[in-house]
């Protein structure tokens with residue numbers, strides 16, 4: 001099968017005019033601008049940009065059940081308290097979670113997402129639901145560990161599943177929620193289990209100043225909140241180091257570790273993250289809604305950190321659309337080039353979720369995860385800028401060689 005379009009973006013986000021991509025059966029086998037004539041199965045995406053699918057490297061699909069129930073404010077701990085109160089009083093219904101996961105995957109696909117990094121407290125339900133859906137993005141599913149859970153970390157990973165045989169990836173990882181919400185001993189257990197099972201890891205890290213205060217001095221509103229939740233008690237002693245140092249000591253930062261947010265990091269921590277080839281996922285709309293200072297993504301990119309993008313959950317973001325996310329970033333960070341935004345939203349996300357520490361991905365040989373977004377004829381002559389500043393949605397979305405959306409058919 002061949003897909004052609006006015007522009008094809010290669011892995012370096014360079015536009016190939018009148019380009020094509022050849023797929024067989026689940027992978028890309030050729031990219032170029034001289035359309036082969038030996039294949040009658042050509043799908044013409046028209047006046048569009050054909051490119052690697054968007055990767056939403058950080059979300060919590062199950063929290064779709066909280067859409068419009070809890071809103072982010074500039075008070076991060078206050079938001080955590082409201083979220084915890086609602087979640088404790090919620091009658092967690094298996095069918096509600098399944099519905100949230102199904103809806104989330106469908107909305108993701110419609111916005112051009114071909115790979116989702118999903119964190120779930122009910123990972124077995126979300127994995128089972130995902131595995132049963134034919135038309136969905138690839139999913140890297142991180143089982144969430146919270147301090148109040150009694151389940152052992154290794155019980156969260158089901159190594160017997162047939163999930164790896166699916167043409168679309170369904171990868172199992174583990175997510176100790178954050179540096180402050182999982183007791184130290186339990187965090188170490190997670191590190192041992194993750195290493196033994198070679199499971200990818202995702203952790204919320206350096207998300208707020210309150211987190212820094214709790215780790216360094218054991219004080220502040222986060223301490224009060226954690227005591228009220230039973231995660232720590234009055235005998236708790238501070239760890240005495242900042243979040244990134246704490247994670248490096250417990251997990252030894254690695255390429256298969258994905259740090260969510262990193263809103264409060266210094267240049268030494270950024271260099272450490274770069275050296276260890278650990279990825280950082282930045283969530284622009286959520287970051288903005290909580291009123292954090294500007295994200296240091298430029299310093300991270302300059303230092304060589306693999307920075308990717310995510311929506312986070314519907315408890316802190318109005319939609320799971322990665323197109324909304326990257327267009328928001330374009331409007332709010334005009335100093336960041338359109339190529340950089342698209343690279344973070346595609347190739348960098350794929351590198352982060354693969355967790356192998358790659359610095360570059362070639363399209364040829366990669367899984368055929370592709371989308372086509374129409375060009376606005378009145379918009380920018382730069383195809384990357386054009387699709388970031390127009391309002392079109394993808395007309396084509398292919399996951400692992402399967403064309404799941406084809407609006408021109």
Ligand SMILES: [Zn+2]
Pocket residue numbers: 058059060204260312313
């Ligand atoms: Zn999150």
